[in-house]
Amino acid sequence: MSNTAVRYLTMLRMVPRYPKSITTPELASRLEGRGFSVTMRSIQRDLEKLSADFPLLVDEDSRPYRWSFDRDATMDIIPALDLPAALTFELARAYLSPMLPPRALSHLKPHFDEAHRTLLREKNPLGQWPNRVRVINRGLGGQRPSIDADVLEAVTEALLREYQCQLTYQARNWPEPEEIVVHPYGLIFRDPNVYLIGTIEGREGIRQLVLHRATEGAVVEEPTVRPDDFDLDLYIRSGAMGILKSEEPVYLKLRCDRPVLNHLIESPLGFDQLTSELDDKSFEIAVTVGDTQDLRWWLTAQAVHCDILEPAWLRQEIEATLEQGLRRVRQDP
Known part of the structure; x- marks a missing residue:
């Protein structure tokens, strides 16, 4: 393939889809970074030639001209989809x-x-x-809160470019919305919400910001300050995404009924889970989990299918919850 043809393909891949755009000087700079030495006049001429065969748009009202691909253009540039x-x-x-x-x-x-x-x-x-094909989530399937598209776009761009972002955010316990600068570490999709994990400029601790509570967002072109030892998977495994009852993990030992809880063998509750086969009706698991409210909800829901062997204090707590619920059910409406 000729050097000119390679330059054409490289240049086409640099042109973004509308409403984003790129100028001829920006293209010249990026092409130079790829080893192509070409004048802006040549780039302008090349783009005009390519626009006869590709869905390129040009904003001639701006100086220098700004180029973009048609928003609805199909991506049929070689290689085609297999x-x-x-x-x-x-x-x-x-x-x-x-x-x-x-x-x-x-x-x-x-x-x-x-x-x-x-x-x-x-x-x-x-x-x-x-x-x-249909995707069905477990649980009651409540309607997902609406996320502002500008906020989501700003957050994702900030994450990819490792920049800070500015949000207008309303936390539950704040009297009114505040403008905050966030150092983003990652996004977690936990149905039905989307959480931005990061720190807020001038405040202590890693925060979980629910994106539907943000009404405005913008990228701040300043590098994110991120701890070297932060790992998103370890953060999740720590139980931080649950409502923590304490910082101490729980060593949980359960006797589980078959086949109702067989999925725990295929989908362990933690990376250190050990499973012991008992008989064709039951098995035991031992695993370290976060001390969260989610753990209590799950144990309460599965009470008819498993016995809490350890810890004793958690077994007593779940028993008390079930007794309280039974008393409520038996009350007259």
Whole structure:
């Protein structure tokens, strides 16, 4: 392939989708960083030539001109989607659609559409995938709170670029919304909410900010100050995403009924879980878990299917909760 053709392909990949755009000086700088020495006049001429075959848009009212791809343009630049890649996009559509707001999904829509066309074009049974797959979350399935699209876009960009972000945020215990600067560490999707994990400028401790409580967001082009030893998985395993009853972990030992709780063998409650087979009706597990309210809710719900062997204090606490609930149920309405 000629050097010119390689430059054309490299340049096309640098042009963002509308409403974002890029100027010819910015393209020249990025191309130079890739080893292409070319003048802005040549870039302008190349883009005008390429726009005859590709859905490129130009804002001629700005100086220098700003270029972008048509928002609804399909991504049919070589290499084309193959069947495995097309199926991957169909899976992504099924799982992401319930989780992200419409504007965030709109950035992926051209890819989703091209994937669906590929499956139909190949006359493959996978083309019927959207009609045969549904995503159902456990629990009562309450409606997800609405997240401001600008907030989500600002937060995700800040995370990817390792920048700070500014939010207008209303915590439950704040009398009114406040403008805060956040050092973002990660996002956690815990149905039905999306949590931004990070620190707030000028305040102590790692915070969990529920994104639907933010009404405005913007990227602050200053590097995030992040502890070297912070790990998102370890943070989750610590029990921090639950309502902590104490900082001390709990060594939990349960005798569980089969087959109702067999899923605990396939999906352990913790990375150190040990399972002991007893008989065809029961098994035991021993695992270290966070001392959270979620743990108590789960044990209360599973009380008819498992015995709490250790710790004794937690068994007594769950027993007291069940007795209180039974008294309430037996009361006259």
